[in-house]
Amino acid sequence: xxxxxxxIDEQVxxxxxxRSRPLGPLFWAxxxxxxFIVAAAALAGFLPLPSPxxxxxxxxxxxxxxxHWLGTDGLGRDELARLIYGAQVSLTVGLCAPVIGISIGGAxxxxxxxxxxxxxxxxxxxxDVLLAFPPLVLALAVTAYLGQSLLNLTCILGVLGIPAFMxxxxxxxxxxxxxxxxxxxxxxxxxxxxxxxxELLPNVFLPLLAFFLLGVAVTxxxxxxxxxxxxxxxxxxxxxxxxxxxxxxxxxxxxxxAFIPAIAMFLTVLSFNLxxxxxxxxxxxxxxxx
Amino acid sequence: xxxxxxxxxxxxxxxxxxxxxxxxxxxxxxxxDLAYVILGDQATPEKVEALRHDMGLDQPIWWRYISWLGxxxxxxxxxSFRTGQTVLxxxxxxxPVSFELMLLAEIVGLxxxxxxxxxxxxxxxxxxxxxxxxxxxxxxSMPAFLSAxxxxxxxxxxxxxxxxxxxxxxxxxxxANLRFFVLPxxxxxxxxxxxxxxxxxxxxxxxLQEDYIALAKAKGLKPSRILFVHALKPSSLTLITxxxxxxxxxxxxxxxxxxxxxxxxxxxxxxxxxxxxxLIILQGVVLFVAGGxxxxxxxxxxxxxxxxxxxxxxxx
Numbered sequence: 001x002x003x004x005x006x007x008i009d010e011q012v013x014x015x016x017x018x019r020s021r022p023l024g025p026l027f028w029a030x031x032x033x034x035x036f037i038v039a040a041a042a043l044a045g046f047l048p049l050p051s052p053x054x055x056x057x058x059x060x061x062x063x064x065x066x067x068h069w070l071g072t073d074g075l076g077r078d079e080l081a082r083l084i085y086g087a088q089v090s091l092t093v094g095l096c097a098p099v100i101g102i103s104i105g106g107a108x109x110x111x112x113x114x115x116x117x118x119x120x121x122x123x124x125x126x127x128d129v130l131l132a133f134p135p136l137v138l139a140l141a142v143t144a145y146l147g148q149s150l151l152n153l154t155c156i157l158g159v160l161g162i163p164a165f166m167x168x169x170x171x172x173x174x175x176x177x178x179x180x181x182x183x184x185x186x187x188x189x190x191x192x193x194x195x196x197x198x199e200l201l202p203n204v205f206l207p208l209l210a211f212f213l214l215g216v217a218v219t220x221x222x223x224x225x226x227x228x229x230x231x232x233x234x235x236x237x238x239x240x241x242x243x244x245x246x247x248x249x250x251x252x253x254x255x256x257x258a259f260i261p262a263i264a265m266f267l268t269v270l271s272f273n274l275x276x277x278x279x280x281x282x283x284x285x286x287x288x289x290x
Numbered sequence: 291x292x293x294x295x296x297x298x299x300x301x302x303x304x305x306x307x308x309x310x311x312x313x314x315x316x317x318x319x320x321x322x323d324l325a326y327v328i329l330g331d332q333a334t335p336e337k338v339e340a341l342r343h344d345m346g347l348d349q350p351i352w353w354r355y356i357s358w359l360g361x362x363x364x365x366x367x368x369x370s371f372r373t374g375q376t377v378l379x380x381x382x383x384x385x386p387v388s389f390e391l392m393l394l395a396e397i398v399g400l401x402x403x404x405x406x407x408x409x410x411x412x413x414x415x416x417x418x419x420x421x422x423x424x425x426x427x428x429x430x431s432m433p434a435f436l437s438a439x440x441x442x443x444x445x446x447x448x449x450x451x452x453x454x455x456x457x458x459x460x461x462x463x464x465x466a467n468l469r470f471f472v473l474p475x476x477x478x479x480x481x482x483x484x485x486x487x488x489x490x491x492x493x494x495x496x497x498l499q500e501d502y503i504a505l506a507k508a509k510g511l512k513p514s515r516i517l518f519v520h521a522l523k524p525s526s527l528t529l530i531t532x533x534x535x536x537x538x539x540x541x542x543x544x545x546x547x548x549x550x551x552x553x554x555x556x557x558x559x560x561x562x563x564x565x566x567x568x569l570i571i572l573q574g575v576v577l578f579v580a581g582g583x584x585x586x587x588x589x590x591x592x593x594x595x596x597x598x599x600x601x602x603x604x605x606x
Contacts, residue, residue: 125304126308128305129305129308129309129312131538132305132308132309132580132583132584132587133309133312133576133579133580133583134537134538134539134541134542134579134580134583135538135539135542136541136542136545136546137541137542137545137560137576137579137580138576138580140545140560140561140564141313141316141560141564141572141576142316143564144564144567144572145316145317217431221433224433224435225433225434225435225542225546228435228546229546229549229561230565231564241435244435244436244439247439248439248442248550251439251442251443251447252447255443255447258439258443259439259443262436262439262440265433265436266431266432266436269431269433270428270431273427273430273431274427277427
């Protein structure tokens, strides 16, 4: 028996080494793009950019030039400046909304998975109600009543993410709570709070983080869709979605006005998906050494 | 089977009640009194008060919910104060358009996803497999409104093969009707096929290693028959699951696609209600869509149980 256990231990110790294959150029390209776009959005105020809302009626839909690197839009506003300030909006909503989801959903999921019983029934039941609405329909309806602002948009998309994070956290907690180290901690007389924070949280955190990155991608798309429909942040603030929506009007004359923000959004969403998917593959318990 | 249906139905009722309550609360608790919206800026306080009384807005909220729910159960979802049309009329008029769009999108999505998945599973690890798996992953990052713009630019602006916007009822002119649906359905299908393909591919790779496939090969059956009949059959469950999971996204996608391509469906109804602040239509449509969504999921659950006896008996 003893030798058998020993050999299993060795495998467990070896397997992470075997799995740490190089992450590949695609992963690093995605990471580089993400860092680039986040830096550009964060430093937008310090960059030597023209104002994103200043109109120049003589320079409408002008092509690429040294003055306007990516040309100007239908109202003569600098496309590059709008793109970078638009990244600010898309990324603020894209990163903040999943934070709401991961903190509330993660906490609810862990508590439900750990304590089980009636609390779990209530949590899962109320999430079922939230899931009973097609997400975009609920987001649209609530935005229509609450009014359009960056804060409202973030909160709505954040709340819509709670059920998914709850499910991930609960599923991970359910399996982990039966593992030896938790039982050992219980036997040593650890409090519930200590077990949840010191034993379970570090283990639930990685799958949640991988899911968080996928959540960022989904949220950027959702924000884009709302802005595209004219129900995102109010004008004149630009967002990738609203730029694509405005560019659609001039698809015949200047298709680049729709395609430039579209490419930026696609690359960003793809990058977050790639990074999230890589992280998920690494942290997936099915492939890990359990 | 009857027991299973009864249990699911028992679960369905509280969800539907909660959905109706949430829909009602969103519309009632948030700022902006309906009476002000209807009367506009010129309203005198007396007029507003009179209208509030007529509409029952001065009643306690729980009473308003009960009476609203009562009307809904009788099929009275309210009436638009802008067009005078009832919610039910407006929805019934537009339902066929949305339904046709989603059905065509699902068919096209399956028509792309299933053969690609099979081809990839047969030669898993090949260059073709890697290419298609990669494109499927890329397409997952492509929201419907991006594909829509790309397709409009290619097929309507550059090539001028298909109309970008418009609609003709199917009964009037089936060919024209389908022509208008090509681009919208293709847009939605482009967001649908990657999910179908990814799940079916991994399912199929596992199935192709089963003994009964080897037996079918040994019996000398045609490869196409083995792939499309023998190997696809156990994956029917997977296909239904993935369709069920995607319904919510499909509804959201249909909403955007209808707006872009100017199809007079439920999505356009919802959006124009939002733009014109037609709150009664908005409330009715949200309730209708959410209710329909819950029922569709219920049907998927039942289909699932019909196909897999283990679920009926609670073993899975």
